[in-house]
Amino acid sequence: MQKLIRIEPAKCVGCKTCELSCSFKNVGEFAPSRTRIYNEIFLDEAKFITVTCMQCDEPWCEKSCPKNAISKNMATGVVTVEEVKCVGCRTCVSACPFGMIKYVDSTGKADKCNLCGGDTPECVAFCPTQCLTLDEEDKPLRQKMLRFVNTIKDGQMEV
């Protein structure tokens, strides 16, 4: 089973601590513009949505890379860019339908979430609400399903 970052949007409070901790660990400064996880704030709707690379099983970025610099490790689940092979052609950036791999000017390489290379991802370690968890099991999905099941259960009890 792959351990992945699981996201439960209802728990997000829009603090951007994930962006801060990600950039601090991976680029050495607090810079939301250089994060690999994105916490978008919708002030009018009071909605906060967090997204990051979902480590696809058949990654568009991997398939599109002309230098075979991107690969998925099926044991760890992580899709990684090998920097020495990457030529900065940005093909992967165009290919990813989710906008989760980007080109970084300062390094001239493609950059994406690598789950912090085996440590607990920094965003998960610092998320104050457990909106982000690292788990083999998709617990947020089960929670969502259970909420739906509970409405059916409540309905039946009234009958």
Place this chain on the structure above:
Amino acid sequence: MNKGWKGQLLRVDLTAGTCKIEALNEEWAKAYVGGRGLASKYLCEEISPDVDPMSPKNKLIMATGPLTGTYGAANGRYMVVTKSPLTGTIASSNSGGYFPSELKYAGFDMIIFEGKSKHPVYLQIRDGKAELVGAVHLWGKSTNETEDAILSEFHGDAKIACIGSAGEIGVHYACIVNDKHRAAGRSGVGMVMGSKNLKAVAVRGTGGVQVANPKAYRDAALEAYGMLKENPVTGQGLGALGTPVLVNVMNQSGGLPTRNAQTGTFEGAEEISGETLASTYLKRNKSCMGCIISCGRVTKIVDNKYAGDGEGPEYETLWAIGAACGISDLAAITKANYICNEAGMDTITFGATIGCAMELFEKGLVSEKEIGMSLNFGDSDAMVKLAEMTAKGEGFGKKIGLGSYRLAESYGAPELSMSVKKLEFPAYDARAVQGMGLEYATSNRGACHVRGYLISPEILGLPEKLDPQETEGKAGWLKIFQDFTAVVDSSGVCLFTTFGIGVPQFTKFCNAATGTDMSEEDLLVAGDRIYNRERMFNLKAGIDPSQDKLPKRMLEEPLPDGPHQGQVSKLPKMLPDYYKVRGWGKDGIPTEAKLQSLGLS
């Protein structure tokens, strides 16, 4: 000097229409931490304390701290420092949201605005570059409309601070609103911004903030997070119920000033409590940048004549527009709160001024004809109407826009203004909580709760429980709270974190961020320095120590009910202690020796 601090400031000459980048004064930054302290130092160096706050000679400084834009606790704050048109004292108003951090990411620790533009303008900042652009098309727009307009015409990811109609028309307690719902609220900083024809500041920054010792910084953050999560106030209370959790607490403590502080308990408290808000109009809680507390209240009212949506009301607002006016209609309070936010008005002074006007009306000092309606305590419709009139500068709203002191004085009854140095006191009765009374009397911006929040020990029991009626020792407690708060405000961190973390944690943060090697004692000395710097500004501005006082009602009219029935403020007993603990003369003026020890002489 690029660890913690960015090391540069932006100087904007509104008269000439120019923007200039300057190096931040490193020596001052170390001595005054940043934010409130550093901006106060710049203000004192650059303007004469006797300047007319509304003249082009007054300056307006927006300042972040060395921890702004990082993680650790709630590290997304900035302060607006200027000379206040409401009080004549130094003003420093704090706000969070996302704007302050973005300013750092754009490369600046602070912006100094000077002069006055001929026409309405706003400032656009993009990664180290800044320019003033026309804002005639934004003038008159609400804070929400202004932000939306700038997002679409400048940059969709920009963060924006702006004034609403209140700042434009000279409401004396106009605030500066950022990220739609966060406000540098008190002392009329928005009126100064309006007087300079400056409508907004829009920032887009893609840079970052580095710290001197990343490992030590991360360790400090993990420690602080743990402590904040375990603390019942920061870990649960403020997230679940927000600041309104205090309505029931203060009412039960007999210290919720009601009907212009005629009593200390409010029969309608339950209806305006945090618990009631949570079960009615609250949609969810939210955080500011880098904050793990999430006290923000996102609310919405539907199916009601007061329909609307936005953020708040906060505790102080529920008290000011609610209990202080005898109003228990939560929808009306929430609506007036939205009106204040969109016009950019401080809800505390607005509500307290309405409460004062209600007492003036009930005492027959102002007529129904003059107001244009009757104005009894509890009249929520009249209150909402006056909020709209104040925001537009119409009729009696113009007088409400002057604040309670000027209003009451104009009817020959200044003693009915519940204020110190013309700033209305907030939601804690000085007769029920003695230390808070001392704070109101001595705070450098007038009767304010966020300079030395002794409610924490006197009511909440943090870090230890003090008897609210005891006077012994309160001066010492207050000095430490005031000095520490000055440091917290200067660092760029939210004051609410201090329920859970203290001087040791802030010392670690500041040292790891900036590379300094301060002891805990050094940090508090910096706070003392900031406090005395502000005090000296006020003295030179003509606010002499005789102004360290409370309204007559607090000293002479005993609380008529509640657990502290019969009590008055014992300020005269505490004030000499306070001057002594501060190292000031008996006359309340810092001694030469004291100033020298702080490097201020």
